[in-house]
Amino acid sequence: MSVYAKPLSPxxxxxxxxxxxxxMGPQHPSTHGVLQIVLEIDGENVVxxxxxxxxxxxxxxxxxxxxxxxxxxxxxxxxDYLAPSSNALCYSLAVEKLxxxxxxxxxxxxxxxxxxxxxxxxxxxxxWLGTHGIDLGAISVFFYCFDLREHILDLQEANxxxxxxxxxxxxxxxxxxxxxxxxxxxxxxxEKFPGRMRELRGLLxxxxxxxxxxxxxxxxxxxxxxxxxxxxxxxxxxxxxxxxRKAYPYTGYDTYEFDVPSRTEGDAYARFLVRxxxxxxxxxxxxxxxxxxxxxxxxxIDDPKVALPPKETIAxxxxxxxxxxxxxxxxxxxxxxxxYQNVESPRGExxxxxxxxxxxxPYRVRTRPPSLYNLQALKGIAPGNLIADLVVMIxxxxxxxxxxxR
Amino acid sequence: MPSTQxxxxxxxxxxxxxxxxxxxxxAIERVESAQLRERLEALRRDGYAVLLDLGAVDYLRRTPRFxxxxxxxxxxxxxxxVADVGSPARKRVLCGIESSQHLPTVMDLWKxxxxxxxxxxxxxxxxxDGHSDLRRIQMPRDWEGHPLRKDYPMRGPERxxxxxxxFANKSNVVAGTPPAGRTLEALQEQVKRARES
Numbered sequence: 001m002s003v004y005a006k007p008l009s010p011x012x013x014x015x016x017x018x019x020x021x022x023x024m025g026p027q028h029p030s031t032h033g034v035l036q037i038v039l040e041i042d043g044e045n046v047v048x049x050x051x052x053x054x055x056x057x058x059x060x061x062x063x064x065x066x067x068x069x070x071x072x073x074x075x076x077x078x079x080d081y082l083a084p085s086s087n088a089l090c091y092s093l094a095v096e097k098l099x100x101x102x103x104x105x106x107x108x109x110x111x112x113x114x115x116x117x118x119x120x121x122x123x124x125x126x127x128w129l130g131t132h133g134i135d136l137g138a139i140s141v142f143f144y145c146f147d148l149r150e151h152i153l154d155l156q157e158a159n160x161x162x163x164x165x166x167x168x169x170x171x172x173x174x175x176x177x178x179x180x181x182x183x184x185x186x187x188x189x190x191e192k193f194p195g196r197m198r199e200l201r202g203l204l205x206x207x208x209x210x211x212x213x214x215x216x217x218x219x220x221x222x223x224x225x226x227x228x229x230x231x232x233x234x235x236x237x238x239x240x241x242x243x244x245r246k247a248y249p250y251t252g253y254d255t256y257e258f259d260v261p262s263r264t265e266g267d268a269y270a271r272f273l274v275r276x277x278x279x280x281x282x283x284x285x286x287x288x289x290x291x292x293x294x295x296x297x298x299x300x301i302d303d304p305k306v307a308l309p310p311k312e313t314i315a316x317x318x319x320x321x322x323x324x325x326x327x328x329x330x331x332x333x334x335x336x337x338x339x340y341q342n343v344e345s346p347r348g349e350x351x352x353x354x355x356x357x358x359x360x361x362p363y364r365v366r367t368r369p370p371s372l373y374n375l376q377a378l379k380g381i382a383p384g385n386l387i388a389d390l391v392v393m394i395x396x397x398x399x400x401x402x403x404x405x406r
Numbered sequence: 407m408p409s410t411q412x413x414x415x416x417x418x419x420x421x422x423x424x425x426x427x428x429x430x431x432x433a434i435e436r437v438e439s440a441q442l443r444e445r446l447e448a449l450r451r452d453g454y455a456v457l458l459d460l461g462a463v464d465y466l467r468r469t470p471r472f473x474x475x476x477x478x479x480x481x482x483x484x485x486x487x488v489a490d491v492g493s494p495a496r497k498r499v500l501c502g503i504e505s506s507q508h509l510p511t512v513m514d515l516w517k518x519x520x521x522x523x524x525x526x527x528x529x530x531x532x533x534x535d536g537h538s539d540l541r542r543i544q545m546p547r548d549w550e551g552h553p554l555r556k557d558y559p560m561r562g563p564e565r566x567x568x569x570x571x572x573f574a575n576k577s578n579v580v581a582g583t584p585p586a587g588r589t590l591e592a593l594q595e596q597v598k599r600a601r602e603s
Binding site: 053054057059061062063065066097098100222223225226227228229238239240241242243246247248259260262264335336337338339340341349351353355356357358363364366368372373376379380405406 | 492
């Protein structure tokens, strides 16, 4: 098996006259997890960068094949650990399409899903902004960002029971209605948000050091971005306003008013501005969703073959008890077929290609992780830049390694 | 516990995608492996500038065994607003191949195929001819086997496990019985004594 034995890319090992090979990571603080980059450098200049991934590979796609459709969602949520709801939503939508119940998801469940998606986007961008700031030496931004994120995680904990992986969105709707007092806390967040954004912008946007470090660094042209299949804010910073929420609306995104921020520069600073503008748009969507949440209604599909029966009916109804027992002990079956479902995760187009063979477990769950493709673009934009700028580029592409390695 | 078992291998339903009409809005095409490269080149010329994803599925009991799935997006590489981008056409190209067959690489058409092909090679063992750097990407370099194949055991191949560390072998713990003081009787005894005193 000669192919296995290749130690490193042949090009990287064959050093030029003045170049040397340097391994950056996998423990480097600016690599946001476990990324190793094998660098060929000429002085301080990067000649070639070859990211080595796979340090966080946990075989989620394989594990999911052995779990029931509902159980699989709990591991799938752990791919993009900064925005677990986007994984859960995309997977649920795909399974709902296979089940043919897409049109029967209750209105209120869809509103909560949209609200949760946008809150998780803000929380995810907060982590990105905080760590991006730390990479560039702006430590205090981190604390402001994590304070805002904490407020959102509190809300996630309130409706899902867990801060990081609420597993709140399920196939067929959401797991339980919003708890008492949730909307008041959401209102408090909406109220304090503009002030917080002003602070965040004030700390970095016009900061000359930050601008020096990011403007004209890691420029992605539209051609280059599409060649590398870059999506999300990184693509929109290059001028192509492709947003899954607008292109293929899901869970009623077409009924919300929002803009898709885009820039034309394509550098790290443009990506920074696009993400900040996105946070403003997200809270705009949350506000609209908040208004619609005043009307009560069911949050789970009324289909005993998919959704667990209400707890209070179990003691009274034999059918409810049977359905509960069946769903817990052997799950539901999904008609055979394949489907590709995409959503706009905070990092770009997140897609699931799911194949069902008619059993109670997924036959194959293939993820299209936006981080994997965005990170790959590093190979294209790193050469010719300084090592210090490489740190900026990694930060501005916002990879999450749970998703890259899965 | 389901997670410790191997997933059941499909019996009758060996090719689920062929069993029902497509249910998402992508145009689906099935291409023979000999025509694959030609077809993808034509699609690339037609403006499918993005290779969104490249994955594979193992239909163990079907001939050909694997499906390699290309997800394409017709998006022009020019600066465009939301209205100009609109709702770009999507295409799904499926190509069935046997485990002994190779596929041509599409790295030169779409750079993003680089890691995607490496991943398919790593996890399914499908070789892409002409790929400049085809080596494992997720699994360790010296790994044997291809984990996402259906005949690969869920918990990995049989292997010798490392002996338990010495500190785990405590002399006061007998395997199979709970340590003294933690049995139900002992607890009841404890409660009884507490009540009496």
